[in-house]
Amino acid sequence: MPAFVADGAVITENPAILAYIDALRPEAGILPARDTPLIVAEIQRGFSLCSGTLHPIVRGLANPVRFTTGDVGPVRERAQELAAASFGYAAARIGERGWWLGDWSIIDVYLVWCFFVACHAGFDGAAMPALQDHQARALERETFAAVFKDDMARRASMGL
């Protein structure tokens, strides 16, 4: 999860799905044009942080049973420590740049999602005011707010 069916193929992994959607509809502007080597790296950097680091930490907080056959307490505890370090890293960059790439992009959506679910699973968001502000600014965007509201309703219907 997630998985996206396109052209008869099943695409998994968020960075692959989002890169596919961007290539399909570049005019939507979910990512900027990759016109310098640096922007290519910065996009990949944001995707890797969210997909490879933050998302698994969020799972450790919200669904620790996936990581152990034993007591979930130590998994949650370690996930809290890792969340403090990795969200702290993201918060420092957001504090400097406002959005992950300087301008709004789909990477901000993924980062807000990770932060929101982590906080919902017991991470202390108040310790990261830059990410709280990031989420608040994202919610000022009409399209994002509508999708976020739908996602909240879906999560509630699943008892999450």
Ligand SMILES: N[C@@H](CCC(=O)N[C@@H](CS)C(=O)NCC(=O)O)C(=O)O
């Ligand atoms: N690196 C993955 C992370 C996705 C992920 O962790 N998804 C969760 C659900 S939100 C999941 O399926 N975890 C596997 C599991 O709990 O068995 C991506 O980019 O798509």
